[in-house]
Amino acid sequence: MAYRSLRTFLERLERAGELVRVSEPVDPVLEMAALADRAAKQEGPALLFERPRAPSAGASSAFPVAMNLFGTRRRTAWALSCEDLEQPASELRELLHLAPPVSFWEKVKLLPRLGKLAAYMPKHVADGPVREIVEDEPDLGALPVLTTWPHDGGPFITLPQVVTRDPETGLRNVGMYRLQVLGPRRLAMHWQLHKTATAHYRAYQKRGERMPVAIALGGDPALTYCASAPLPPGIDEYLFAGFLRKEGVPLVKCVSHDLEVPAEADLVIEGFVDPRAPLVREGPFGDHTGYYSLADDYPVLEVTAITRRADAVYPATVVGPPPMEDLWLGKATERLFLPMLQMVFPEVTDMSFPAEGVFHNLCFVAMRKEYPGHAKKLMHGMWGSGQMANTKTLVVFDDDVDVQDHAQCAWRAFANVDAKRDLVVVDGPVDVLDHAAPFFALGGKIGVDATRKWAEEGGREWPEPCVHPPEILARMDALYARLVPGAPPPRRPRIPVPRAASWSPKKGVA
Structure with missing residues (x-):
């Protein structure tokens, strides 16, 4: 099933007893991360912080915070619109092994499958829930952005879908990069050396043009996962999300530029990176390695607008010493990309x-x-x-x-x-x-x-x-x-396949 909002997914988790609502005030500075860290390490429930503590004394943020959404294999499978991660992996393997049609009748036989694939393509719509509220004077300080570890350089957005576009080919990329809040309208963009967004940045740098960037948060959790997936170059992440959802992702154009974002996202931060502007110091940050990554210089995003749902939920994660929630995002990638690896x-x-x-x-x-x-x-x-x-x-x-x-x-x-x-x-x-x-x-x-x-x-x-x-x-x-009633199934070595004592080009392996 495709989820129409992050709240729709949260409702499913709550019905299954997989969500805990945190009604008492909890601070986005260190406290939320500490609680989510414990839940992740014990494969505990997803958490919905209903009253994040705001910077002003006694106040609460207007945005609830959802954490540990992908904290178990079962929840990760549900987030990807399936019951087990092997299901979409099997479907992907079947698609990858479709032989090229060599006759008219074989082409006819493939039409139903090709038609199904066409249904997974992103859909362009005129409007959507993410534009229920448009803030032309945006303030990132209004968002409950987490500071997760004591020596972090500041608050970081940790579960984004960062949308960029190649200025030469027009191809879209959706990546997941940490984003440090530097001020009410400034973000440090930590896109790393080998990432596609960095290649896009270099292309804009050569052209001497500002680079449009959009950051989507929330919506169907399959969109969030796809931002983290190491897809081959040229494969659109929102097309892959459509394959997982069995339904195309509706996309709406941004208000500040012509990038497209999920129409059913919870929040979108829009802006421009000027490649001619000086870099800014970003970090340190307690990273998925379990250690602090060092401060370094990265481009800055000047925020031009924030659009959102009226009932937006802010999604976040904490990374650090394993096991963490990102273990299950990695496990999803492991299962889904095994068929692609086996093709090579x-x-x-x-x-x-x-x-x-x-x-x-x-x-x-x-x-x-x-x-x-x-x-x-x-x-x-x-x-x-x-x-x-x-x-x-x-x-x-x-x-x-x-x-x-x-x-x-x-x-x-x-x-x-x-x-x-x-x-x-x-x-x-x-x-x-x-x-x-x-x-x-x-x-x-x-x-x-x-x-x-x-x-x-x-x-x-x-x-x-x-x-x-x-x-x-x-x-x-x-x-x-x-x-011993209720004993877990045994885990033991498989019976080995007999092997030849020696090999030769003529006889091969017995």
């Missing part, structure tokens, strides 16, 4: 980004190994693929390893790896927030080949893990369930 690397059977790796620091990959050195070939290929270029540690396993079971991964990796033979260390781009890198956005990365080693790779006779016969496991699992 069909040997990949699964992947997982553990929470402790804060997404870019650690990735576990399971693969069907087909020849000596295959795992190392996969490492280098993935490091050259889109946002995977920032992955600092890549551990590759055989396909009988459940990479979603991180305890099993640790056992398999430590048991199967010889440090001299199986580690690959390379230099390359890393996340700009990686404080361990010796240079800004450039550092070392490590690949770990935790697969079984064949004779050609220097492996001796390779043992198999201890696994009971399937028929005995089935009988004893049923008995255990009767003896």
Whole structure:
């Protein structure tokens, strides 16, 4: 189902017992973040702060604040208009594997599917709820923008949809970048070195023109997720949101410039970045790495207008030491983008980004190994693929390893790896927030080949893990369930696939 507003989503959460209303006054400075941090780490409920404390003594902000919206796998799936994250991943896999039609009749057969895709396209409308109130004299101080950690440089907007456009191609990008409030009408734009908005900024800089920017907040939570998704270049985030919602996103033109924003968003901040203007100092900020990212210089947005719903809800998140709410945004990306990765690397059977790796620091990959050195070939290929270029540690396993079971991964990796033979260390781009890198956005990365080693790779006779016969496991699992009612299902190694002792180009793998 598509949600007509953030409130519609909140109502669903409340009916399911997944929302707690906080009626007592809570301060956006540190207090909200501390409460949301606890809720996120315990996979607790979404929070709706009904009376955010305002800067003036005894006053409350006019805007309630919603936090921890994506704080569990189930809520994240609901936010993406599905019951489980594997559902849209399966639908995406089916679309990606549609073979090009080679005959008239095959084209006819594809029409219903193509028609469905056409229905997901953004829809251009003349007006919408986000323009119920138009503030030509905007004041960012009226918004309950959070200060999340004690040493933050100030209040930051943390869950935005930042809309920019390539001045050469006209293609839209929607990204999620933190935005520091510098004054009533000024925001620091933290778009990083490798981000699309930075490329747009450089293009406007070359042209000597002001850059229009729109920042949407709220609306259907699928829109918020899509702003965080690492989509391939040229893929419109609001089209992807339409695919998730099974309904096109209605877009309305801004009042200050001609960028388009979701008509059903809760708030929109409009403005311009002048690339000829001096940069401003932004940060520090307690980031998703769990550490403060250092202050640096970034462009400034001069706000020209704020439009909003009359009953707008302000969405926010807190990032910091894992696990946090962004774990589930990352898990959604992991499941949805696995089919895309498999189009390039069909040997990949699964992947997982553990929470402790804060997404870019650690990735576990399971693969069907087909020849000596295959795992190392996969490492280098993935490091050259889109946002995977920032992955600092890549551990590759055989396909009988459940990479979603991180305890099993640790056992398999430590048991199967010889440090001299199986580690690959390379230099390359890393996340700009990686404080361990010796240079800004450039550092070392490590690949770990935790697969079984064949004779050609220097492996001796390779043992198999201890696994009971399937028929005995089935009988004893049923008995255990009767003896211990409510016991969780077992997690154990899969039965390994038999492998050939050696390989040759002629016989391949048995």
